[in-house]
Amino acid sequence: MPDATVATIEESPQPPPRRRRLKRSERLALIVGVFILLPIALVWVYPFIWVFSSSLKSNSEIFGSLNPFTSTLHLDNYVRAWREADMGRYLLNTIFVTGMSIVISVTVNALLGYVLGRYTFPGKKVIYGLLALVVFLPQGYTVIPIFDLIDSLGLSGSLWGITLAEAGGVSVIVVLLFAGYFAQLPKELEEAATMDGAGFLRIFAQVYLPLAKPVLATAVILQFMHAWNDFLLPLVLTLSQPDLRTLAVGIYSLQNQYFSDWGMMSAASTIALLPIIIVFIVLQKYFIESFSGAVKG
Template sequence: MSGSVSSTTTTTPRPVGGKPPVPGRQRRFSRRDRIWALIISLILVPIVLVWVYPFVWTISSSLKSTSEIFGSLSPFSPVLRIGNYTQAWREAQMGRYFFNTVFVTGFSILISVTTAALMGYALGRYRFAGKKVIIAVFALAVFLPEGYTIIPVYDLIDRLHLTGSLWGVTLAEAGGVNIVAVLLFAGYFAQLPAELEEAARVDGAGFVRTFVTVYLPLARPVTATAVIMQFLHSWNDFLLPLVLTLTRPELRTLSVGIYALRGQYLSDWGVMTAAATIALVPIIVVFLLLQRHFVESIAGAVKG
């Protein structure tokens, strides 16, 4: 019949045991939910303040004199003493130590992450005899204290005639490849589809080309995590740089240089906290830039 309009009736699914959603409205929290949120906030806020206070104290103390630091616990000061940073950078040689730390950290990241990715690729994508034993040994090596390996590492660097050089410190830092990074790479590569490898093999790609052009670009989150972990290890490490730079004080890293301030600037806590802040800021910046990839890699490895 002309003029008749055909219509189709659609039904909106109702949630089980609840009312149908109302268009244009967002879910409202019940009074019980708001109370629980308030209780959790009241518990977490003091914990956050306790956790953050040492960082705030360090940064604020770097702008004070020694008397102002110990005269009040308040992080605020009427006078900001920027000269503490100038004195730490020049007179305490933090500038030289900063360059040494950047050199050691940068090249150790390059060596360590490349090695960990290759080892993780072999463990994650290939089957071979003794694979489970190797993974078990790696897992046990995580709990091995660094102090037990300092003597053989020093002996190896000495045999390579690299003692008293930044390259020796770099190889020592990169030599203990982060086992957690290897296991993360292995778990991430294991969950990727095998069709990618088969297609690369059809195109004539070998082991290295398949790894570099196919699998490594897909492992960007795990790579970022490995960079963060190696960065934290090399930047903050104290024992290895201390032992390897005993005869060459000009090759100290920041952690060893800050420790050396304890004797030279025993009464000037403003300079010491300024030096600590110089060493702390790059860590915060790198983690903030790569934190999203860090979370993604952990989630992907656990899922795999």
Template structure:
């Protein structure tokens, strides 16, 4: 076996490495600048915008965002809303994908076509019926209302991922379970869903990112209950009538983005495997 030390870099490989390194720096620069701005003063952000090293590290910006602006409460709300949304989305998309992927029935292709069409429908178009339904349920100013509004959509991408994965599994799995006396839900929860771990990881990551960063639905659903705001909506606390607290907003944005970056860093392998497995199936 050829040792790594015996491999010599080629000119084309060096060029490719430098090109990828340049793209990586360009890609990560906005986040690095955001962290730098969160430690600067209000005037320094504009006077030395491209300089990433602050003259003085103002950690008080984070205290102002976490305590004064209420981001400790917004973080708690966001964690609850995101966790509830992920659980509900995984449950109903896995069940829908299982039916579409394993059963042939009249209208199946039509349903898949309608789901695919919903991928191009903006969230703002459906906000009025969503608010009307949740308001009828009496959940307009509650975390459950936000969770149901976020999880109750078509979730077409997740359903199609599950459907593609389940369709590629051998039919003998279900036949063996039926011979053992298992019913529909027993087969789904005990046999099929555990096998769809890669897709579940992918759907969980996508749903987590979407729920954590969503703005419109939490904004509409917390007009009458500011204490239920999530992190993206809480950014409005730094925008005043005559001025904007840019350094505090940068600190708040860093607090909001850091958990997402850490989360995705640890689950990116499962995310890639899930997408590859679903497409292959």
């Protein structure tokens, strides 16, 4: 009987934990925060709502009122944007450039961060200083040298040239995050791998890189946002090659051909915005965790 009583007590469901009641000062701070942040959020979100609603309207409806809703949905704006404005081709170009630039950029930045974080060599502080200076270098100053380099390599007329240009710039923040994360990992891992006959690349790829998942996620997300939204470099590299345009450049080019067709331009903008919004919504948890994990590391 005592055993049955004990088993019954152990199997009985535990009551759910009681939620802590907020203090008066905390409730006041929460209310004030909502009243301050809600208008800011509405102002920030309204342009996206306007663009999406305009993509479903005619020109007269777009400028006729500020009401974001309409009784008639003009889905033909998307059809014309996909076919006439060639957004389908630009979307495929952007996917290719973004995907390949992520592979190249993350690999190079991770290797550079690994060397800076795990090894001591002459000139290391100089490299850190140069990386810090790169942060303050405007992108406009590097466009012409990058264009000359891509042209010298014979890649100015291909998507690989745009991809290399997007992936070629060192992301200082990502490199420093990798360096800081690799520096705090135990040295015994490297010694054990060396005793097993592993070389430099094998130790990096099979031992240290899998442990750096938080920083790896940060690097992938940042490079995705950069390559997908970049405008200046693809504009310069595709001036003579309209078929190689990315989404950002393709939407900009509509101002010359379809300047008065705001419905189609809004539809094209929505096509360009939706993928990155979806990716951010899906990965926002990992985005926050990657930054917090990188900082803790």
